[in-house]
Amino acid sequence: MKKVLKFMKKKLYHLSGYLGAFFLPILVVILAFAGRGIAPLGDHNLLVSDLATQYFPFFNFLRMQLHNGGFSTYSFLFSLGDNTIPVYTYYLMSPLNLLVAFVKSAQIPLFMEAIIMIKIGLISLSMVVFLRVKEHKFNWRQLVAGVAYGLCGFVSMYFYDFMWLEALMVLPFLTLAIDRLFQKGKWGWYTFTLLVAILLNYYMGYMLCVYSVIYFVYLLLLHQPQSMKFWAYVKTQGTLLAKYIVSSILGGALSAILLVPTLVGMLSTGKGSLDWTSFLPIFRFLPSDLLSLGVGATNFVGRLNHEPSLFVGSFFALGMLIFWFSPKIKRHEKRASAWLVGAIFVGMLIATFDTVWHMFQMPAGFPFREVYMLSFVMIWLGYQAWRRGAFSQFQVVKKAAGLLALLITIGYGSAFLEIRIARALHWATPFYVTSYWNWLWSMLFILLTVAAIGISQRQPRWWPLLLLVVSLEMGTNLWLALGGTHEYGNQNQFVQKYNRSAQLVKMAQDRHRFTRLDVNNQLYVHNFNINYNQYNDSLLFDFYGVNSYTSSLNVHTHDALTKLGLYSRNERRVSVRGLTPVTAQLLSVGRQVDISSTGKRQIKTTPTNAGLGYAVSDQLEHLHLANNDVYGNLNRLFQAESNSKTTVFHPNVVQLLQAQKERGQYRYRVRVTAAKPGMQYLDLQQVSPNQKLQIRVNGQPIQSRYPQNGAELIELGYRNAQEQFTVQFMSNRKLNQHDLQTTFASYQGQAVDRFSKATVPYQLHVDHPDRLAIHGNHFTGTVKTTQTRPVVLISIPYDQGWTITDGNKPVKMKKAVNGLSQVRLNPGTHRLTFRYQTPGLKAGFLISLVGLIGTGLAGWFWRKKRTVRRNA
Template sequence: MLRYFRSHRQQELFFFAFLLPFAIMIILFMLWQITPWGNHNLLFSDVGTQYNIFLTNLRHDILHHALSQYSYYLGLGSNTLPTYAYYLMSPINLLVVFFSASQIPTALTWIVTLKISLSGLTMAYFLSTTSYQNKKNIIILLFSTGYAVSSWVASVYYTLMWLDALLLLPLVCAGLDRLTRKHTSKIYFISLFGSIITNYYLGYMTCLFAVIYFLYQLSGLQNKNEHFQTFLKREKKLIIHFILSSLVAAFSSMFILLPSLLGMLATDKAALQWSNYSLLPTFGLGSLKQLGLGANDYSSRLNHGPALFAGSCIILLIVAFFFNQEVPSKEKKRTATTLLVLFLCMWINCFNTIWHLFQHPAGFPFRNALFFTFFAVYAAYRSLQYKPWHALTDSQKFSTLLIPLAFFSVGLIWKNILKINSGEFQVKPFIQVTVPSMTICISFLLSIVFYILGWFLFFKLQPSNKISLLLITLTSIELMINFGLNMAGTPFGNQKNYASNYLSKRQQITNLNRDRYSHYHGRTVVKDTFSQDAYNEKYNCYNDALLFHYYGISLYSSTLNKATRQSLATLGYLSINSRRISFVGGTELTNSLLGVQNELDLNKNNAQLRINPTYFGLGTAVNQKFLNLNLSQQHALMNQEKILQNLAPAQKHYFKKVDLLKVHDQKRNSSGEFIHRVTLRTTTAGPLYYYSQDASADLKTLQINDTPKKPLVDNQRQRMICQLGNYQKNQVVHLSVATKSKYWNKAQQLVVLNTQQFDEAMNKIYEQRFHLQHMTRNSLHGEIEGTSVCRHLFLSIPYEKGWHAEVNHHPVQIQKGLHGFIVLPLNTGKNHVDLRYRSPGLISGFLLSSIGLLLYIVILFYEKKHPYQ
């Protein structure tokens, strides 16, 4: 029996390395009543608006064999490969096929739990492969659990695609250790390749860390008093081996990297801001609070210090490592240097920006703290090998406890008692302590207790299996408490309501798609007011077209095409930031121009469908001047007037200014805004529009005739056209809105669209519309008549380099209209149009990947022919 136990000891160790994080996550989700153990789910933040929807669509595409390079459900249409590469490449995501679409939030719970648990397993494997003692000692579980349930994980656990880097990083370093010791690269190549493929963003950071970790291990090979140049010459083959293996792993992933890179270059992420490359520090002494429990919670997710905490025992062992006289000076120097480099990569703004793929992170800061955490856990494990409980003097042992407690206390005082801003100190008296401050005090006291208990078990008692079990239990409880504190304040979604609303809404959308009006592939604007009860945050339906598979307009994604977003913004649609474009902000013209056929209003009681009477399809014939229309970002109404005058020239304006009868500018409200009450008279019959050209209006305060008229999506002081209703000519309207401007000025524009004149124009455009005959996931075909005047075809499909066009079976050059849409040249008479999409860089990427794999086969043959001696 003992022999059996010994032969299976490592397997049991790996099993418990998986089981401990698994149990912690299950207990936490049960306490917070997360599905399947309650009615809460993870539909908050980006999980509710992006990841849940992308995974639901992935499930649909897999089960219906509908994977493609292009999707008309991504906004107005977009390349799918950047979205797949950034969000969906983890093989663990395939779990979604075992769940129904309405139960994907439950799948999310299991995906998070599984990834975190597997990271404990891979960390245990890494530590067991090191050349140090205790390879099969149960104490390894302390470090594997500390890594898997660290504060970094607690801060980003719901950012699913980053957890694969957590899982694969220990394997990358295990591969590097094997490469360094035995000159074999299989584990390193496979794990680095997997890290890049599953999420190239964290994969890029993993590549940077691999260089640092290799240099750390390489420095350990240098003999004492050996000249540096002699050392480099001796290890030249190893260095070349590392460089080639790394480059070949990157090359082999080009089939997904190259299309993703080209896709991301078309987003706003390609723009560089030089202010992000300053040498200023990114955080101050307040971040020392991260050395204890409860440093972060949901409210601080967008702005906090680097989440470095992996348990008090880890920190105690790191401090003991540098006090320990048994540790060689060389080991201390190279470990301290590596920790310092990783720290500076977070602390110095320039380095931090480079690590974040040359972009300042928009929320969830210091994503590279993962790599500091990993190395800190590894350094703590190495400290254990030198038996600090024997090697340290009593004063050194006391200092091991005092130093982290002092640093943590300074951080707490700096962050929560002293408010330091722009060099100013403001003391918060304890008499004003609120409930959150009491939580902070309790967290502080618990941190002290855990530090003292961990210190006592490590340095005052003789090591044994019982002590190891107590330390593992202590660390597990500590990290579970810390994780729970990080979850505090999270606005979890309602699973029962989500499932019910999803099924109801899917049925309504399905009924619409089967309707006789929808066989022309027209777009739909869905105004949903009943799905909100499934969320505890404002849900703006950005990606509902992808979720329910209808052709829409809006999109919320890090892969949103910049030109498409800006084009829609110039037409008056709302864009809160570079990752979002909303369906709100449309007019009668944009509905027709973009092929919006239906507007569906959904509420709890019924659904109202409005058919666009001026819908003419996906495109129309236009003249040469249409290509040269100069549209301004700040003049959406003027832009629309230009477009209408080009499509159907008229002596009178289509959009007519209203008559302002009375303007009353009131004093500031509680938000410091100025309230304006305007009495106006319409000058023609039609829809009334309001547009704040200087983006000063707070549309949440908008009222028409004393009735609230706020848009479905909060404009957050961004420009958008707001439709105020339909009115007859000479009708008096009372408007009230708050702006940042003290006086009502020309920047606040009120116009009425002349419906009769507009309908006449649309009738002319309808006669020269594009007749769509066939549409697939990657192509469309149709016919249109070209005239001597209108010798171009405008299509409401975003311009992307992946499109290839033929007119009358001859290739033609695709041009860009309205800054971001497809325009094709036409011949006089009938034109047969064929458009096909191929993701840019896909073929080249596969070719480069093939070259990379062939090169690695050559490396494997070399390793076999020249084994390490």
């Protein structure tokens, strides 16, 4: 009985420690959130940055899928339609995300905050489990490392993209698995951990594969006999190397069932091309990064562009230095640790390696995504120094403290100089220093940490003082990281406006026929204190639109729309901005819904714009859109589909009146003479792309739902033929008279209107169009063709995953309009069946099957080898 009680007491002791490791950092987060008025102890929500524009819509999409009992591999809620597998595998693979099925849509912002807290707790717990396995016992002091890891600089700056946080949970287990492989020759746990890492987020899984190589080399250095050279030692480890390489390949192969279709899908995005300049061996950051060793180096304002977030708290930054300074740590351990730290650090410092770290693509925002690995290593080394008595040498502690203070001071001094040099030379400064006053906070926490170390060394029972100081410092850093912004939303107001918007958009839809909506929902936009562009609102309010913002956006969608004058800031975004009657017909945008900030709704319907496609002239087969010629592309598109020579966009006569330079920008005033009566357009995509133009027509600013940027066609109002008007706009570039001649045009749309009406009998009518949101991978439709209209132009992005049958006869889909789809049919009425098979899914399944067989064979072979060795 006593043994049972003793066993139960031990288990409760461990359980209470693990619960502490999980809940303590969550408590720190709650207090930091409360300090910023963020729920659950405030009125604000975290609908900022990617949480508002991507994660909330994607979570709502997942919620809809769960409530409808299935996961469609294709959905028409993503812009013109898109493969959903890359969205699932990049954003939504965490098992925790499935809990979204149990909350209402308007409560998802609070749900995301809860998920962030749970993940931070699990990150802390993973570090504690790692140290417990390393030490072969649980120790309450491990909680200090858990809190530091759960709230390290990476977490405080990157939790807005919380899909990456799983990688921090997996990293300690992956490290243990490699240890197990190296020391015991047991490879199964490593293969499984690598598989889990890739499945949870293939992007971070790839980074962990790179870390795996670095850590394996570290183990070789750590165990290298002093009497043997490194490469000679490596040659003696042939069996171990074979196990490592084979088990790594098996881990990747087993994940292929999701990894291959994801990679195929991502290769069809604008990220498929490489930028050779990102591989140049230049420095990615300067000495100012040293200030990030201290508290409060960066806040919300600098989240997209900053230097590596090295912050792990003063205690573990000191601990890493003490590890290298202390004579209690063996020389070969220091040498091996220098490789481990140096390989990761240099991998961030040199652009060539950093680009490789980031899957051969330099990240657009949230840089240095591998820095959490360095945080993990720093904390682990610091903890080793602490537990092995290196902190008992107080002279070493003071030496490390002096060096840490000096490094942080150098960082702030460098930042001061770098910013002023950059301003003088008009360079962009990617690093944002929150406040130079934070240098004082950093010095204060170093002093507090040194004092706590001194007290705990004299009185070991006072070690919880270190836990208190570390928790306070990590919480302060998170609180400072949340600062610098007034963009947080009001949750109570959000619930009301979201529910009202959902009701208004639902009532504006007509799901009896397929048509896309152009929704301008200012009621919902006014929920945000950010520049909210309504990119993924179709996922929030369940309607078919054009807008989309996702890292997996089909490149064909992007190319076709941008060449026709629609807005795109980069390869991840497209928008309905820049829509013209020609593109509205092409994309079946048949209803414009305007919802004012007070909730008043206006609907403008174009009855002829319906159907997922329509039959056109065979001249479309010869159409190719040109770069930097939007008006010409629109004219060629209309002429090809209607088999006419009618020009609908006519160049205007432009006279440059004034060009004045102001603070690095140019203010232009031009006189425009309308060539034809009708809507006048401005196109600056070629000469001034993606700039805020501040347009005025005849001295009056033009009305627009968004700031006018030089990346889409912009309406300037109706004008009569030969009517003159003046236009003022800003540009970062110096323009001449020749540049301006191609920027203004008149639209004359009578021929387009006649063609749209004549096309109604030849539209592709989809059966049950309301199902395309959830079951977009399989649908049927009817279309009529004639000898003069033999080609069906379909507003679906071209994708090799589609197969189309006419009755039982397969029909070949071809690319049209540089990115959409077309099929050629004989005259008559056709019943078309569309089926989508995710590209790469079959190949991925076969590779995973081979990997599964290979895993079984490897297990049998190595087990048999051990048995033979024992018998011998």
